[in-house]
Amino acid sequence: MKLAKFYDGVELHREEKMVYARLVAPHRVLSTCRSCSGGLHDDLQYIYNHQSCEPAGGHMNSRMHILAVDRPEEYKREVASSHNLPFQKCATLGTAANMNNAAICHERFQDLEVVTVCTGGVEGNAGRAGDPASYYEPQEESADERAEKGGGLEPGTINAMIFINRELLPGAMVTAVLTATEAKTAALQELEIPSRYSEGLATGTGTDQIAVASRLGGRAIAFAGKHSKVGELIGRTMHDAVLRTLSLQNGLTPAGQSSSLAHLERFRIDEQEMCQGIGKFLSKDDADLFKKSFSNIIKDPITVAAVAALVHLRDKFVWGILPKSCTAEIMVLYGAQISAAVSGKSQRINDYMQMLSSLQKSLDKQFFLEFVYQAFALGFSEKWADPKSEGCGGAGCGDEEAAITQ
Structure with a gap:
């Protein structure tokens, strides 16, 4: 024809x-x-x-x-x-x-x-x-x-x-x-x-x-x-x-690539592995809820932006543009952005930084993914939390910190 x-x-x-x-x-x-x-x-x-x-x-x-x-x-x-x-x-x-x-x-x-x-x-x-x-x-x-x-x-x-x-x-x-x-x-x-x-x-x-x-x-x-x-x-x-x-x-389109998973696929993970990785740092009920809500969470534009920023900053370290001595500070700052995006509580970003600062920060693929998973879990654990229990020193703060470091 x-x-x-x-x-x-x-x-x-x-x-x-x-x-x-x-x-x-x-x-x-x-x-x-x-x-x-x-x-x-x-x-x-x-x-x-x-x-x-x-x-x-x-x-x-x-x-x-x-x-x-x-x-x-x-x-x-x-x-x-x-x-x-x-x-x-x-x-x-x-x-x-x-x-x-x-x-x-x-x-x-x-x-x-x-x-x-x-x-x-x-x-x-x-x-x-x-x-x-x-x-x-x-x-x-x-x-x-x-x-x-x-x-x-x-x-x-x-x-x-x-x-x-x-x-x-x-x-x-x-x-x-x-x-x-x-x-x-x-x-x-x-x-x-x-x-x-x-x-x-x-x-x-x-x-x-x-x-x-x-x-x-x-x-x-x-x-x-x-x-x-x-x-x-x-x-x-x-x-x-x-x-x-x-x-x-x-089926690849710019809009379709607005997904946190699309930016993490480079590390050989899929939806199941991401859900399992994040679920390790959540209660069973929250892990089940996260899995059911997965599509909505990873396609949220604010969350996608936070994940994309952290992944791209990892590239900057690997390429030598950013000094590796700044790895910990930058990962904590942008990991907290992920937590705040997932929870929808930007006012908590300083608290999230404090909680994430105790975690291992590394450019190694496995440690990097683990850090991202914990940032997601920290935000999701507060997504539906009672506002009265929030805040540094509040009743929920110690439980969340324990959860992400277990």
Whole structure:
């Protein structure tokens, strides 16, 4: 099915598990295609993004996925031939994402047009550049080693096809990829996507792919960085396409990420673990009530802001921006913000600071999470408390302090 046509130079089609672009006019193409069509070419006629496997359910070792990883030329030939495309003239991108969730973004400035088509998924394979890796290509390897290497890749890929109606010089094509990559990372940062391989925020996925096509002819553009108009359009369309496709594929939206758990997922916890961690510092009745109220509590904007602040400040310590000698003071101050947000009693923040000051403060993941859990528990234990029992030295103060230090 034909989806759209842009600047009389490119047609977009979707057929079964593939979205492909027919280059009606000659284009220069730079792509991450693993076959001989990868790299820089001026003679390609098609670029396609193909769903080679399912993203979950044990289908990652499907035949087409293994071909895509281990025998890219054979993979390209089979996919292209099944859709009556000349495989010698095709550049290939492969993914587990649903092609019906592809996002198309189009921007103009005077005579300049940029179109970005993006698919994406980040739930299994999001990573931060420099994270520990497992994929290695030695100079010599057996067939068994190649199969094991290909089968070890996790699902989750952001793929982009970018089309520009003006010619870009070869160097500008590379700059366009840089600009698009930064735009993708900006979108992931806005969504607070966690790395699945470290405690950092993701900058992409481990298998991201891209193809940039610029129409040949006329005065060529020499620069596609952030200071250029073509770079601006590439950045905007890539950023918006990533956000749209992740909304469709993974249900990830800015509003949906307004959750305390979304900011703590980087530490490999889920709802059950968070409830159990906080429940340890509550009475049984309060723990049961917290579990029932979990969704409302973690999505409260004031609580989300307090948790996000503390997690981000931890990053500042890890990155060396803040001196670690200030860890205790800052954790107590912002932990008390969490307690006050959960209880809804901001006037108690000084009391919460006093109670939290006796706890262990550390950037270590386990100790950090324990501190956050206790800050939640302290606030929740007072959420429905009788106001007459509040205040430093009041009847409830000693009980709460004992509860969070047990």
